[in-house]
Amino acid sequence: MRLTHIDCRLLKVPLSRPRASPAEAAAGRHNHVSVLLVRLSVADGPAGLGFAYTLQGSGRALHAVAVDDISPLLQGEDARDHERLGAKAYWSLQTVGRRGLVQQAWSAFDVALWDLKAKAANMPLYKLLGGARESAPAYGSDTAWLWMSPEQIIDASRPYLDQGMMGIKVKVGADPEADAERLTALREAFGDDVWLAADANERYDYGTALAMGRFLQEEVGADWFEEPISCEDVDGHARLAAKLDVPIAAGEMLFGLDEFAAYLGRGAVDVVQPDVTRVGGITRWLKIAALTERHGRPLSPHLLPEIGVHLACGLPHVASVEYMPWLYPLFTAPPRIEKGRLIPPPGPGLGLEVDPDAEARFRVPGG
Numbered sequence: 001m002r003l004t005h006i007d008c009r010l011l012k013v014p015l016s017r018p019r020a021s022p023a024e025a026a027a028g029r030h031n032h033v034s035v036l037l038v039r040l041s042v043a044d045g046p047a048g049l050g051f052a053y054t055l056q057g058s059g060r061a062l063h064a065v066a067v068d069d070i071s072p073l074l075q076g077e078d079a080r081d082h083e084r085l086g087a088k089a090y091w092s093l094q095t096v097g098r099r100g101l102v103q104q105a106w107s108a109f110d111v112a113l114w115d116l117k118a119k120a121a122n123m124p125l126y127k128l129l130g131g132a133r134e135s136a137p138a139y140g141s142d143t144a145w146l147w148m149s150p151e152q153i154i155d156a157s158r159p160y161l162d163q164g165m166m167g168i169k170v171k172v173g174a175d176p177e178a179d180a181e182r183l184t185a186l187r188e189a190f191g192d193d194v195w196l197a198a199d200a201n202e203r204y205d206y207g208t209a210l211a212m213g214r215f216l217q218e219e220v221g222a223d224w225f226e227e228p229i230s231c232e233d234v235d236g237h238a239r240l241a242a243k244l245d246v247p248i249a250a251g252e253m254l255f256g257l258d259e260f261a262a263y264l265g266r267g268a269v270d271v272v273q274p275d276v277t278r279v280g281g282i283t284r285w286l287k288i289a290a291l292t293e294r295h296g297r298p299l300s301p302h303l304l305p306e307i308g309v310h311l312a313c314g315l316p317h318v319a320s321v322e323y324m325p326w327l328y329p330l331f332t333a334p335p336r337i338e339k340g341r342l343i344p345p346p347g348p349g350l351g352l353e354v355d356p357d358a359e360a361r362f363r364v365p366g367g
Helices: 022-026 059-074 082-096 101-120 125-129 150-162 176-190 206-220 234-243 257-265 282-294 305-314 356-362
Strands: 003-014 032-042 047-054 136-140 167-171 195-199 224-226 248-250 321-323 336-338 341-343
Touching: 003 059, 003 356, 032 059, 032 101, 047 059, 047 101, 059 082, 059 101, 082 101, 082 282, 101 125, 101 282, 125 305, 136 150, 136 305, 150 167, 150 176, 167 176, 176 195, 176 206, 195 206, 206 224, 206 234, 234 248, 234 257, 257 282, 282 305, 305 321, 305 341
Parallel strands: 136 167, 136 321, 167 195, 195 224, 224 248
Antiparallel strands: 003 032, 032 047, 136 341, 336 341
16 A cells, blocks of 8 residues: 555635634634645555644645645555654654644644545444444534624524534633623523533633633533633643532643643543644544543544544544534535434545535635
């Protein structure tokens, strides 16, 4: 399975529901996602598909790293050797990026290698990973942005809840009093049986996070409190976790196994949320999953349900999938929801086929 051709393309996919208000967009918050699409071809065999994303620029830089730095390292290599190839890329590019942009670019290649491996075995990726179950619980994550009123959130979330999804995640962090009012209104509207989480995206300081955490557990009955403070403040997360009953969720902004080990070793996180793009692909995600299992903590993949559904169905201790269908317009048949649960596509590998019309429409000139 020698790699004979590597194709890297940059796409700019608009979001079907804006995550930024007009004022936020004017200040530079994007309502599109940049996507690095990687295809790895072998002689007389299937092609592996992988992808990574960025939210706030650097799409062209991501593409440049993929084309100029990573692709030459893989040409002619055996596609089955994902560990060796990952080490080759790491040591070759360590001086320009052990983490961050280089690792995000590599993740698209690693995902493509796993897609290719599962296709060669003629089985869905989740079966190759262990086949723990055939579907996974999912929560809606794109219906409750900061700019949205409670009424708008309720209207946007109803279709998900009507399909049987476990619940939704609500963005907070702009103003504690306004956050409390929105969450109270949503809990009253949805009832106590709907799963409801709050995501601060690191916007609170420690004191505000502690007060909000107590409000979430005592008044809202929230199912988790995500990224309450800066991801760099492991001690603060540990103190919050010790003082609060509401579970602390974190991990989307962590890049290395050592960072996750620090959080888990300090008891600073209850629900671990590694992002397959930011940690360097499926290979490293699985190592974080093994570490998390040893600490008895559940996992919930950050974004990319197209990959997350395979991780959740492959491994037994993945609690849920974040349903953020930002990249769904790219694929002819993305993972579907049935009775509130996300089901992997039935084909081998990721089971994904890129819609050629969508690819042409979203492709960045020169990418």
